[in-house]
Amino acid sequence: MLDLRIMRRYLGVSALTLLMSGCGATHQASQGLPAIEQGMLNTPQTFTRLPSQRYTPDDWAQTLSAQVLLPNASDAERRPAALIVHGGGWRNRGPDDMEAIAEQLAEQGYVTVNIEHRFAPEYRFPEQLHDLQQAMSWIHSNAERWQVDTDRIVGVGFSSGAHLISLLALAGDEGPLGYPYGGEHTKLAAVLVGGLPSDLLKFDDGRLVVDFIGGTRAEKPEAYVLASPARQITPQAPPFFLFHGSWDQLVPVDHATDFYQALQAQGTESELYLQRGYGHFASFLLRGSAIDAGIAFLNRQVQPPIVESK
Numbered sequence: 001m002l003d004l005r006i007m008r009r010y011l012g013v014s015a016l017t018l019l020m021s022g023c024g025a026t027h028q029a030s031q032g033l034p035a036i037e038q039g040m041l042n043t044p045q046t047f048t049r050l051p052s053q054r055y056t057p058d059d060w061a062q063t064l065s066a067q068v069l070l071p072n073a074s075d076a077e078r079r080p081a082a083l084i085v086h087g088g089g090w091r092n093r094g095p096d097d098m099e100a101i102a103e104q105l106a107e108q109g110y111v112t113v114n115i116e117h118r119f120a121p122e123y124r125f126p127e128q129l130h131d132l133q134q135a136m137s138w139i140h141s142n143a144e145r146w147q148v149d150t151d152r153i154v155g156v157g158f159s160s161g162a163h164l165i166s167l168l169a170l171a172g173d174e175g176p177l178g179y180p181y182g183g184e185h186t187k188l189a190a191v192l193v194g195g196l197p198s199d200l201l202k203f204d205d206g207r208l209v210v211d212f213i214g215g216t217r218a219e220k221p222e223a224y225v226l227a228s229p230a231r232q233i234t235p236q237a238p239p240f241f242l243f244h245g246s247w248d249q250l251v252p253v254d255h256a257t258d259f260y261q262a263l264q265a266q267g268t269e270s271e272l273y274l275q276r277g278y279g280h281f282a283s284f285l286l287r288g289s290a291i292d293a294g295i296a297f298l299n300r301q302v303q304p305p306i307v308e309s310k
Contacts, residue, residue, distance in 0.1 A: 026246075026274040027293065030264045034271055040296035042303070044107035046072045055115060055138040056131070061123070064131060066138070067095050067114040069106035070146060078149035080189070080302040081111040081139055083132065083168075087159030087195065087284070090120045090128060090212040101156060101291060108295055109303065110154070111146050113139055117164065121211035125227045126177065128212075132168045133181035140185045152302040155188045156294075158284055159251065160212075162193035166229035169238050176226060187238075190301035192294040194243040194287065195280055197251045198230040198259040230259050239269040241297040243290035245278030271297050 027034050050068040073079060082105045086097045095102075095114040102112040117131040136153070143150050157165035169188045171177035178186075201224050203209050205216040213223050225231050240263055244256035253274065260272040273290045275283050283290070 024276045025289065026272075026276060028260070028272045028274075030260075030268070030270045034293060035296040035300040036293040038296070038300070040299045040303075041292065042108050042299065045109060047103070047106035048072055055113075055135050057134065060134065061127075062118050064116045064118070064134075065095075066116070066135065067099070067102065067112075068146075069102055069112040069114075071106055071109050071111065073109070073147065076147065078143075078147050078152075079109050079111060080152035080154060080298075081113060081146070081148045081150075082154050082156050082298075083135055083139065083165070083188075084112055084114040085117065085132065085155075085157040085161035085164050086114075087157070087161045088119075089208040090160045090163075091208065092119065098156070098158070098161070104291060104295060105156070105298075108299060110298075111139075111148050120208075121214075124214040125212055125223060126167075128164055129167050129171065129177065130181050132164055133171075133186050136168070136186045137181070150185070152189050153187075154190045154192065154298050154302060156192045156298075158193070159195040159280070160197070162196040163198075163229065165191060165193055166196060166198065166240075167227070167232065169240075170229055170232040170234065172234065172236065177232065190239045190241075190298050192241045192291075192298055194290065194294075195248065195251050195283055196229070196242060196244070196255055196259065198255040199228045200224045201228060201231075202252070202255065230255075230262060233259075233262050233266070233268075235266055235268075237263060237266075237268045239297070239301050241271045241273070241294040243273040243275060243283065243287070243294060245275045245280060245283030247277055248280045248283060250280040269301075 047069045052065045055066040056064045084098045086093050098114050102114045105112045115135050117128045155165035169191045242256045263270040
């Protein structure tokens with residue numbers, strides 16, 4: 001159950017009353033019916049929480065930790081995994097914000113790896129992306145022990161975490177985003193993101209983005225292009241599920257709609273879940289149906305079909 005005190009802190013009483021009354025959603029799918037309408041959610045299973053542990057190499061600039069949940073599978077088959085990244089404007093917050101989402105994914109059979117990353121302005125783009133690439137390397141190194149199928153790793157994030165996950169998904173093996181920590185091990189099979197700032201060139205030169213990049217758009221135009229997921233889309237992009245509040249003033253909704261249209265135009269399977277009447281924080285705090293639909297989408301991409309015994 002949501003803590004109403006936390007919601008009031010972000011929304012105010014009048015806005016909270018409106019949101020709790022229910023605003024609905026618009027759900028689009030690029031191919032066929034949305035996965036949630038095809039019954040793609042599994043019966044929840046139990047999981048085990050491992051102690052928090054370091055995922056970065058000994059010589060990394062900052063020690064970073066991950067929270068790992070392991071489904072209590074009854075067989076020895078490999079299972080999918082999810083790399084999960086929190087929001088916070090690239091400068092604060094932590095994995096605890098994503099704990100409930102990690103638990104939902106673990107209940108669906110995913111090994112979940114919910115990570116910290118370095119913060120701006122002390123560390124700037126692309127160093128946060130490098131943290132995610134190291135996390136992917138760490139997942140691969142533990143794949144045998146955790147029974148992970150490394151061809152079925154998905155990415156999940158919200159806000160700035162959605163931005164970093166999307167960059168990871170689109171970075172490729174080579175090129176400026178793939179060097180020096182990219183490679184085959186960084187490939188994602190599918191992506192679930194909310195409140196995605198997809199094109200940094202759409203923002204005014206506000207403090208959050210300037211601190212993350214290390215300069216304004218005029219000062220560092222190439223970095224803004226490179227750091228914008230919408231400008232890194234290629235035919236190799238994995239399937240994407242996007243959710244976004246239609247009243248989002250922090251990250252306007254066209255960041256999601258334009259990104260979805262670009263994926264759709266090149267034939268990349270994708271779904272867009274617009275939460276009518278929700279702003280940026282409300283789209284996360286009241287995310288329940290969006291996350292259910294997003295996990296159903298991930299399941300359709302990476303979970304093997306269940307074959308009933310005769």
